[in-house]
Amino acid sequence: MSEPGDTRAAGDPRAALAGHGGDLAVAAAQAHGVQTMFTLAGEHVFPLYDGAVMADPPMRLLDVRHEQTAVFAAEATGRLTRTPGLAVLTAGPGVTNGVTAVANAWFNGSPLLVIGGRAPTERWGTGSRQELDHPPLLAPVTKLATTVRQVSSVADRVDEALRVATLPHRGPVFLDVPMDQLFATTEVMHPTARRPTALLPDADELTDIAALLAQAHRPVLVLGSDVWADGAEQAARRAAQTLDIPVITQGMGRGIVPRGHPRLVSRARRTSLGEADLVVVVGTALDFRLGFGEFGGPSNADGTGRARAKVVHVADSPGLLAGHVPLAGAAAGDLTAALDGIAAAWERAPRRTDWTPWRTRLEDLVHDGHDRDRAALSSDAEPVHPARVYGELAPRLGEDAVVIGDGGDFVSFAGRFIEPARPGGWLDPGPYGALGTGLGYAIAARLARPTAAVVLLLGDGAAGLSLLDIDTLVRHRLPVVMVVGNNGEWGQDRAAMRAHYGYDVVTRLRPQTRYDDVVRALGGAGEFVTRPGAIGAALDRAFDAGVPYLVNVVTEPGAAYPRSATENAGLGATGGGLAQGRPPRSSMRWVRE
Numbered sequence: 001m002s003e004p005g006d007t008r009a010a011g012d013p014r015a016a017l018a019g020h021g022g023d024l025a026v027a028a029a030q031a032h033g034v035q036t037m038f039t040l041a042g043e044h045v046f047p048l049y050d051g052a053v054m055a056d057p058p059m060r061l062l063d064v065r066h067e068q069t070a071v072f073a074a075e076a077t078g079r080l081t082r083t084p085g086l087a088v089l090t091a092g093p094g095v096t097n098g099v100t101a102v103a104n105a106w107f108n109g110s111p112l113l114v115i116g117g118r119a120p121t122e123r124w125g126t127g128s129r130q131e132l133d134h135p136p137l138l139a140p141v142t143k144l145a146t147t148v149r150q151v152s153s154v155a156d157r158v159d160e161a162l163r164v165a166t167l168p169h170r171g172p173v174f175l176d177v178p179m180d181q182l183f184a185t186t187e188v189m190h191p192t193a194r195r196p197t198a199l200l201p202d203a204d205e206l207t208d209i210a211a212l213l214a215q216a217h218r219p220v221l222v223l224g225s226d227v228w229a230d231g232a233e234q235a236a237r238r239a240a241q242t243l244d245i246p247v248i249t250q251g252m253g254r255g256i257v258p259r260g261h262p263r264l265v266s267r268a269r270r271t272s273l274g275e276a277d278l279v280v281v282v283g284t285a286l287d288f289r290l291g292f293g294e295f296g297g298p299s300n301a302d303g304t305g306r307a308r309a310k311v312v313h314v315a316d317s318p319g320l321l322a323g324h325v326p327l328a329g330a331a332a333g334d335l336t337a338a339l340d341g342i343a344a345a346w347e348r349a350p351r352r353t354d355w356t357p358w359r360t361r362l363e364d365l366v367h368d369g370h371d372r373d374r375a376a377l378s379s380d381a382e383p384v385h386p387a388r389v390y391g392e393l394a395p396r397l398g399e400d401a402v403v404i405g406d407g408g409d410f411v412s413f414a415g416r417f418i419e420p421a422r423p424g425g426w427l428d429p430g431p432y433g434a435l436g437t438g439l440g441y442a443i444a445a446r447l448a449r450p451t452a453a454v455v456l457l458l459g460d461g462a463a464g465l466s467l468l469d470i471d472t473l474v475r476h477r478l479p480v481v482m483v484v485g486n487n488g489e490w491g492q493d494r495a496a497m498r499a500h501y502g503y504d505v506v507t508r509l510r511p512q513t514r515y516d517d518v519v520r521a522l523g524g525a526g527e528f529v530t531r532p533g534a535i536g537a538a539l540d541r542a543f544d545a546g547v548p549y550l551v552n553v554v555t556e557p558g559a560a561y562p563r564s565a566t567e568n569a570g571l572g573a574t575g576g577g578l579a580q581g582r583p584p585r586s587s588m589r590w591v592r593e
């Protein structure tokens with residue numbers, strides 16, 4: 001353990017740090033602002049627990065029921081607090097159970113440190129329990145994956161790993177420490193915990209982007225998760241306001257332009273992106289969520305249709321700039337500097353096109369969309385249409401609410417009907433699309449936003465991947481409101497499979513399963529709702545309960561979220577060459593329905 005008078009938590013580079021590997025790792029992590037260690041017990045990593053308990057102040061230990069939940073919780077901590085999350089996993093199966101969540105963090109650019117236990121070096125290769133060389137497994141989905149060979153380098157490696165994790169473009173890092181080294185003691189100097197310095201975008205490139213904007217007739221600004229991750233949400237709001245430009249928000253960028261704002265055109269997304277002549281995408285990849293960066297008219301425009309929109313990509317680091325579409329403009333670096341720079345250059349532009357007709361058109365479309373939504377949101381259909389759940393939920397959400405989605409169509413409907421009031425309050429799995437984030441994300445949100453309402457939306461299928469971690473919510477007294485859209489099916493996949501083949505297999509679940517009883521059995525509470533008129537009061541009881549509470553709403557099977565058959569797999573408009581539906585064959589008698 002550390003000596004009296006040790007100032008290790010302060011990050012003083014001259015202070016001495018003494019202790020075992022766990023003490024050193026915890027001290028280095030605390031210097032980066034890490035407050036919680038998410039974990040599931042394992043002897044290989046005991047010193048990390050001892051380091052957390054004995055630290056001053058202690059590091060909170062949050063023990064879960066599946067390592068995947070630990071890593072999802074650490075990932076969500078990084079996303080919500082913009083301070084890296086920490087998960088500690090025991091050697092072998094502990095680490096491999098966490099791999100999906102690390103991959104999810106990789107796709108999201110989430111600052112995350114995973115420390116794995118590792119079989120002892122002194123017996124390596126002789127058949128120790130849980131002996132596996134982890135870094136090669138983690139390397140493809142991390143910015144850094146390595147083994148710390150000596151206890152004397154634990155603090156420096158943890159410090160370095162956390163710096164790498166928080167350097168744009170952010171992402172997960174992995175260290176494992178052989179058991180003999182982690183239990184060994186040493187004395188080292190405290191690492192410096194230097195913050196990475198921001199890369200500034202090129203001023204000329206920002207001026208060029210502003211010139212493209214000044215000439216555009218139908219521009220759209222897309223704000224993605226990295227705007228939030230990079231702390232640029234205020235600059236983004238300023239830029240949107242200065243330019244008075246139609247905005248679509250995505251992921252954790254949702255809420256930067258708040259619900260009800262006339263420039264928020266997410267509800268008229270198809271027209272906005274389909275008819276734009278310039279799309280400026282800031283802080284997110286030009287991936288399947290944005291039609292791979294192909295906006296405006298058709299790609300094979302033969303002069304009869306609209307031309308392709310010009311595309312500008314602004315990213316937090318050069319490696320993130322899209323290489324698969326021609327870019328009319330691009331800039332990389334600190335997103336606050338980029339957005340402020342574009343707005344300033346635009347104000348200086350000598351002539352600017354009048355966007356009023358475009359703005360008005362999109363605003364009208366948004367209004368029409370809201371009018372159409374109203375009927376769905378108040379639908380009296382029985383079984384309940386998923387939209388009705390959100391008709392009841394939306395007015396009950398405070399400005400600071402955190403809404404988490406883990407599921408298929410049930411969550412897609414939420415994306416349409418639940419519009420956050422602030423950025424950083426919407427958590428979906430992101431482009432990796434892992435089901436099972438739910439309980440881990442909810443645990444993290446409850447800790448990160450202690451006074452806010454935390455609502456976890458679960459498809460009944462997705463629920464099965466993490467439901468037992470309600471036990472963790474109960475043990476750690478973390479009240480979360482959970483709402484299950486119980487349609488008795490893997491609905492999104494059922495609809496997609498029917499579109500491909502005209503039939504579906506492996507997409508049915510048991511109807512009306514009492515997931516609320518599962519919560520009761522684990523020490524929480526909940527109720528079963530079958531009528532639309534009963535949802536509101538059930539939600540009120542859930543918000544007032546003060547314990548983990550699950551509202552299990554029986555929803556209409558087959559009420560699929562409207563999307564193209566290829567959208568699920570991100571195959572693009574052409575279907576990626578896959579057959580679109582199978583020709584009927586008389587021999588296929590086993591086909592159901």
Ligand SMILES: Cc1ncc(C[n+]2csc(CCOP(=O)(O)OP(=O)(O)O)c2C)c(N)n1
Binds near residue numbers: 459493
């Ligand atoms: C780990 C993982 N497994 C499988 C999938 C494929 N998948 C995407 S959506 C979905 C259906 C989800 O069903 P449910 O949670 O019940 O929501 P619903 O669509 O029925 O509303 C599946 C299986 C995935 N994205 N992630």
Ligand SMILES: [Mg+2]
Binds near residue numbers: 489
């Ligand atoms: Mg379902």
